[in-house]
Amino acid sequence: MQFAQTQMFSTQSTIDQLSARDFARIVDLISSEIGVRLHSTKQSMVEARLRRRLRDLQMTSFAEYSDLLFRRAGLEAELPHLVNVLTTNKTDFFREPQHFELLRSTIVRDILATRRLERLPTLKVWSAACSTGAEAYTTAMVLSDMAEKSGAFRYSILGTDVSTEVLHKARIGIYSTEQIAPIPQDMQRKYLLWSRRENPPKEVRIAPELRRRTNFNYLNLMDPHYPVDRDVDIIFLRNVLIYFSKED
Ligand SMILES: C[S@@+](CC[C@H](N)C(=O)[O-])C[C@H]1O[C@@H](n2cnc3c(N)ncnc32)[C@H](O)[C@@H]1O
Numbered sequence: 001m002q003f004a005q006t007q008m009f010s011t012q013s014t015i016d017q018l019s020a021r022d023f024a025r026i027v028d029l030i031s032s033e034i035g036v037r038l039h040s041t042k043q044s045m046v047e048a049r050l051r052r053r054l055r056d057l058q059m060t061s062f063a064e065y066s067d068l069l070f071r072r073a074g075l076e077a078e079l080p081h082l083v084n085v086l087t088t089n090k091t092d093f094f095r096e097p098q099h100f101e102l103l104r105s106t107i108v109r110d111i112l113a114t115r116r117l118e119r120l121p122t123l124k125v126w127s128a129a130c131s132t133g134a135e136a137y138t139t140a141m142v143l144s145d146m147a148e149k150s151g152a153f154r155y156s157i158l159g160t161d162v163s164t165e166v167l168h169k170a171r172i173g174i175y176s177t178e179q180i181a182p183i184p185q186d187m188q189r190k191y192l193l194w195s196r197r198e199n200p201p202k203e204v205r206i207a208p209e210l211r212r213r214t215n216f217n218y219l220n221l222m223d224p225h226y227p228v229d230r231d232v233d234i235i236f237l238r239n240v241l242i243y244f245s246k247e248d
Contacts, residue, residue: 130159133170160219
Protein backbone atom coordinates (compact mmCIF):
# COMPACT_ATOMS: atom_id res chain seq x y z
CA MET A 1 0.00 0.00 0.00
CA GLN A 2 2.75 2.38 0.97
CA PHE A 3 4.57 1.58 -2.27
CA ALA A 4 1.46 2.34 -4.32
CA GLN A 5 1.12 5.77 -2.69
CA THR A 6 4.75 6.69 -3.31
CA GLN A 7 4.34 5.70 -6.94
CA MET A 8 1.26 7.87 -7.27
CA PHE A 9 3.00 10.97 -5.89
CA SER A 10 6.10 10.56 -7.95
CA THR A 11 4.08 10.21 -11.17
CA GLN A 12 2.11 13.36 -10.36
CA SER A 13 5.20 15.41 -9.70
CA THR A 14 6.71 14.50 -13.09
CA ILE A 15 3.48 15.66 -14.74
CA ASP A 16 3.28 18.87 -12.75
CA GLN A 17 6.83 20.20 -12.81
CA LEU A 18 9.32 21.27 -15.41
CA SER A 19 12.64 19.54 -14.95
CA ALA A 20 15.43 21.89 -13.80
CA ARG A 21 17.12 21.36 -17.18
CA ASP A 22 14.04 22.23 -19.25
CA PHE A 23 13.29 25.27 -17.06
CA ALA A 24 16.87 26.50 -17.60
CA ARG A 25 16.55 25.97 -21.36
CA ILE A 26 13.29 27.94 -21.50
CA VAL A 27 14.85 30.76 -19.43
CA ASP A 28 17.83 30.91 -21.83
CA LEU A 29 15.61 30.77 -24.89
CA ILE A 30 13.33 33.63 -23.77
CA SER A 31 16.28 35.74 -22.69
CA SER A 32 18.10 35.34 -26.03
CA GLU A 33 14.98 35.77 -28.17
CA ILE A 34 13.23 38.70 -26.49
CA GLY A 35 15.60 39.92 -23.74
CA VAL A 36 13.21 39.08 -20.91
CA ARG A 37 15.04 37.45 -18.00
CA LEU A 38 12.94 34.98 -16.05
CA HIS A 39 14.40 34.69 -12.57
CA SER A 40 15.18 31.23 -11.20
CA THR A 41 12.67 31.90 -8.39
CA LYS A 42 9.91 32.18 -11.02
CA GLN A 43 9.71 28.49 -11.96
CA SER A 44 6.22 28.01 -10.50
CA MET A 45 4.97 31.16 -12.28
CA VAL A 46 6.39 29.84 -15.56
CA GLU A 47 4.73 26.47 -14.97
CA ALA A 48 1.39 28.08 -14.17
CA ARG A 49 1.51 30.13 -17.38
CA LEU A 50 2.63 27.16 -19.48
CA ARG A 51 -0.25 25.02 -18.21
CA ARG A 52 -2.58 27.23 -20.29
CA ARG A 53 -0.59 26.36 -23.38
CA LEU A 54 -0.40 22.66 -22.51
CA ARG A 55 -4.19 22.59 -22.24
CA ASP A 56 -4.55 24.22 -25.70
CA LEU A 57 -2.20 21.61 -27.14
CA GLN A 58 -3.96 18.83 -25.20
CA MET A 59 -0.65 17.80 -23.69
CA THR A 60 -0.51 16.15 -20.30
CA SER A 61 3.10 16.77 -19.30
CA PHE A 62 5.78 19.46 -19.38
CA ALA A 63 8.16 16.79 -20.70
CA GLU A 64 5.99 16.45 -23.79
CA TYR A 65 6.01 20.23 -24.26
CA SER A 66 9.81 20.44 -23.85
CA ASP A 67 10.10 17.69 -26.37
CA LEU A 68 8.11 19.79 -28.85
CA LEU A 69 10.32 22.83 -28.20
CA PHE A 70 13.75 21.28 -28.11
CA ARG A 71 13.68 17.86 -29.65
CA ARG A 72 11.09 17.80 -32.42
CA ALA A 73 12.09 20.93 -34.36
CA GLY A 74 8.82 22.55 -33.32
CA LEU A 75 10.51 25.63 -31.93
CA GLU A 76 9.88 28.07 -34.76
CA ALA A 77 6.13 27.51 -34.81
CA GLU A 78 5.81 27.34 -31.03
CA LEU A 79 7.96 30.35 -30.09
CA PRO A 80 5.24 33.01 -30.64
CA HIS A 81 2.89 31.07 -28.34
CA LEU A 82 5.61 30.69 -25.72
CA VAL A 83 6.26 34.46 -25.89
CA ASN A 84 2.51 35.14 -25.57
CA VAL A 85 2.23 33.16 -22.35
CA LEU A 86 5.54 34.18 -20.77
CA THR A 87 5.46 37.96 -21.28
CA THR A 88 4.01 40.15 -18.54
CA ASN A 89 1.49 42.43 -20.22
CA LYS A 90 0.19 44.54 -17.36
CA THR A 91 -0.87 47.95 -18.57
CA ASP A 92 -3.47 50.62 -17.79
CA PHE A 93 -5.07 53.66 -19.36
CA PHE A 94 -3.42 56.82 -17.97
CA ARG A 95 -0.81 54.64 -16.23
CA GLU A 96 1.50 56.97 -14.25
CA PRO A 97 -0.63 59.96 -15.30
CA GLN A 98 2.12 62.54 -14.76
CA HIS A 99 3.66 61.40 -18.08
CA PHE A 100 0.48 62.39 -19.90
CA GLU A 101 0.25 65.66 -17.98
CA LEU A 102 3.80 66.46 -19.11
CA LEU A 103 2.86 65.57 -22.69
CA ARG A 104 -0.01 68.03 -22.53
CA SER A 105 1.69 70.83 -20.62
CA THR A 106 5.17 70.84 -22.17
CA ILE A 107 6.24 68.22 -24.68
CA VAL A 108 3.74 68.85 -27.49
CA ARG A 109 4.15 72.61 -27.15
CA ASP A 110 7.98 72.34 -27.35
CA ILE A 111 7.85 70.07 -30.42
CA LEU A 112 5.36 72.31 -32.20
CA ALA A 113 7.60 75.31 -31.49
CA THR A 114 10.41 73.65 -33.48
CA ARG A 115 8.01 73.00 -36.40
CA ARG A 116 6.17 76.30 -36.58
CA LEU A 117 7.00 76.74 -40.28
CA GLU A 118 4.85 73.71 -41.18
CA ARG A 119 1.21 74.51 -41.87
CA LEU A 120 -0.29 71.45 -40.13
CA PRO A 121 2.48 69.26 -38.69
CA THR A 122 1.83 65.59 -37.93
CA LEU A 123 3.21 64.46 -34.58
CA LYS A 124 4.43 60.88 -34.70
CA VAL A 125 4.33 58.84 -31.52
CA TRP A 126 5.75 55.35 -30.95
CA SER A 127 4.54 53.24 -28.04
CA ALA A 128 7.30 50.61 -27.95
CA ALA A 129 6.18 47.54 -25.96
CA CYS A 130 2.58 48.70 -26.12
CA SER A 131 0.90 45.59 -24.67
CA THR A 132 -2.88 45.68 -25.30
CA GLY A 133 -2.80 49.30 -26.47
CA ALA A 134 -3.85 51.29 -23.39
CA GLU A 135 -0.75 53.52 -23.60
CA ALA A 136 -1.23 54.20 -27.33
CA TYR A 137 -4.94 54.98 -26.96
CA THR A 138 -4.35 57.14 -23.86
CA THR A 139 -1.90 59.17 -25.96
CA ALA A 140 -4.45 59.32 -28.80
CA MET A 141 -7.07 60.70 -26.39
CA VAL A 142 -4.74 63.38 -25.03
CA LEU A 143 -3.53 64.43 -28.49
CA SER A 144 -7.03 64.39 -30.01
CA ASP A 145 -8.26 66.59 -27.21
CA MET A 146 -5.37 69.04 -27.70
CA ALA A 147 -5.65 69.03 -31.50
CA GLU A 148 -9.38 69.63 -31.32
CA LYS A 149 -8.88 72.67 -29.09
CA SER A 150 -5.90 74.19 -30.91
CA GLY A 151 -6.44 72.91 -34.47
CA ALA A 152 -2.66 73.25 -34.78
CA PHE A 153 -1.50 69.69 -35.55
CA ARG A 154 -2.40 66.15 -36.55
CA TYR A 155 -0.96 62.99 -35.04
CA SER A 156 -0.30 59.34 -35.79
CA ILE A 157 0.57 56.62 -33.31
CA LEU A 158 2.41 53.34 -33.75
CA GLY A 159 2.20 50.65 -31.06
CA THR A 160 4.60 47.71 -31.23
CA ASP A 161 5.06 44.59 -29.12
CA VAL A 162 6.60 41.14 -29.31
CA SER A 163 3.42 39.35 -28.21
CA THR A 164 1.01 38.60 -31.06
CA GLU A 165 -1.81 38.05 -28.55
CA VAL A 166 -1.68 41.57 -27.09
CA LEU A 167 -1.30 43.11 -30.56
CA HIS A 168 -4.51 41.39 -31.62
CA LYS A 169 -6.36 42.87 -28.61
CA ALA A 170 -4.86 46.31 -29.25
CA ARG A 171 -6.01 46.30 -32.88
CA ILE A 172 -9.56 45.39 -31.90
CA GLY A 173 -9.59 48.07 -29.19
CA ILE A 174 -12.28 46.56 -26.95
CA TYR A 175 -11.86 46.91 -23.17
CA SER A 176 -13.86 46.06 -20.07
CA THR A 177 -15.55 48.85 -18.15
CA GLU A 178 -13.12 48.16 -15.24
CA GLN A 179 -10.16 48.76 -17.54
CA ILE A 180 -11.42 52.12 -18.78
CA ALA A 181 -12.16 53.43 -15.25
CA PRO A 182 -9.00 55.66 -15.11
CA ILE A 183 -10.07 57.57 -18.24
CA PRO A 184 -11.59 60.96 -17.27
CA GLN A 185 -15.37 61.10 -17.71
CA ASP A 186 -15.37 63.70 -20.50
CA MET A 187 -12.91 61.59 -22.52
CA GLN A 188 -14.95 58.44 -21.88
CA ARG A 189 -17.91 60.19 -23.45
CA LYS A 190 -15.95 61.52 -26.43
CA TYR A 191 -13.61 58.66 -27.29
CA LEU A 192 -15.40 55.44 -26.36
CA LEU A 193 -18.26 53.60 -28.03
CA TRP A 194 -20.78 52.24 -25.55
CA SER A 195 -22.86 49.21 -26.42
CA ARG A 196 -26.62 49.90 -26.44
CA ARG A 197 -27.38 46.20 -26.16
CA GLU A 198 -26.10 45.71 -22.60
CA ASN A 199 -27.29 47.79 -19.71
CA PRO A 200 -25.00 48.56 -18.00
CA PRO A 201 -22.38 47.79 -20.70
CA LYS A 202 -19.57 45.41 -19.75
CA GLU A 203 -17.29 46.37 -22.61
CA VAL A 204 -16.56 49.47 -24.66
CA ARG A 205 -14.67 50.12 -27.88
CA ILE A 206 -12.22 52.85 -28.77
CA ALA A 207 -13.90 55.30 -31.17
CA PRO A 208 -13.04 54.77 -34.87
CA GLU A 209 -11.43 58.21 -35.31
CA LEU A 210 -8.79 57.26 -32.70
CA ARG A 211 -8.35 53.74 -34.09
CA ARG A 212 -7.78 55.18 -37.58
CA ARG A 213 -4.78 57.14 -36.33
CA THR A 214 -3.31 54.23 -34.35
CA ASN A 215 -1.54 51.20 -35.87
CA PHE A 216 -0.10 48.15 -34.17
CA ASN A 217 2.80 46.06 -35.49
CA TYR A 218 5.05 43.28 -34.32
CA LEU A 219 8.51 44.49 -33.27
CA ASN A 220 11.07 42.73 -31.12
CA LEU A 221 13.23 45.26 -29.25
CA MET A 222 16.09 42.71 -29.36
CA ASP A 223 16.26 42.93 -33.15
CA PRO A 224 19.24 44.85 -34.52
CA HIS A 225 17.04 47.09 -36.73
CA TYR A 226 13.70 48.67 -36.00
CA PRO A 227 11.40 49.19 -39.03
CA VAL A 228 9.98 52.42 -37.62
CA ASP A 229 9.98 55.89 -39.23
CA ARG A 230 13.15 57.79 -38.33
CA ASP A 231 11.29 61.04 -37.73
CA VAL A 232 9.26 59.87 -34.72
CA ASP A 233 8.69 62.81 -32.34
CA ILE A 234 7.83 61.01 -29.10
CA ILE A 235 8.72 57.52 -27.89
CA PHE A 236 7.10 55.85 -24.91
CA LEU A 237 9.32 53.02 -23.65
CA ARG A 238 7.89 52.17 -20.29
CA ASN A 239 7.79 49.16 -17.98
CA VAL A 240 9.72 46.86 -20.29
CA LEU A 241 13.46 47.44 -19.85
CA ILE A 242 13.01 46.38 -16.21
CA TYR A 243 12.79 42.80 -17.57
CA PHE A 244 16.05 43.08 -19.58
CA SER A 245 19.68 42.75 -18.55
CA LYS A 246 21.75 45.97 -18.51
CA GLU A 247 23.74 44.80 -21.55
CA ASP A 248 20.61 44.16 -23.62
C1 LIG B 1 4.44 45.38 -18.57
S1 LIG B 1 4.02 45.64 -20.28
C2 LIG B 1 4.17 47.40 -20.39
C3 LIG B 1 3.13 47.99 -21.32
C4 LIG B 1 3.14 49.50 -21.43
N1 LIG B 1 4.38 50.00 -21.99
C5 LIG B 1 2.88 50.14 -20.10
O1 LIG B 1 3.81 50.70 -19.52
O2 LIG B 1 1.74 50.09 -19.61
C6 LIG B 1 5.54 45.07 -21.07
C7 LIG B 1 5.35 44.71 -22.53
O3 LIG B 1 6.63 44.55 -23.12
C8 LIG B 1 6.53 43.55 -24.10
N2 LIG B 1 7.87 43.05 -24.43
C9 LIG B 1 8.67 42.24 -23.72
N3 LIG B 1 9.82 42.00 -24.37
C10 LIG B 1 9.74 42.68 -25.54
C11 LIG B 1 10.61 42.82 -26.67
N4 LIG B 1 11.80 42.19 -26.71
N5 LIG B 1 10.20 43.57 -27.69
C12 LIG B 1 9.00 44.21 -27.66
N6 LIG B 1 8.14 44.12 -26.63
C13 LIG B 1 8.51 43.36 -25.59
C14 LIG B 1 5.61 42.51 -23.47
O4 LIG B 1 5.02 41.65 -24.43
C15 LIG B 1 4.60 43.40 -22.74
O5 LIG B 1 3.43 43.59 -23.49
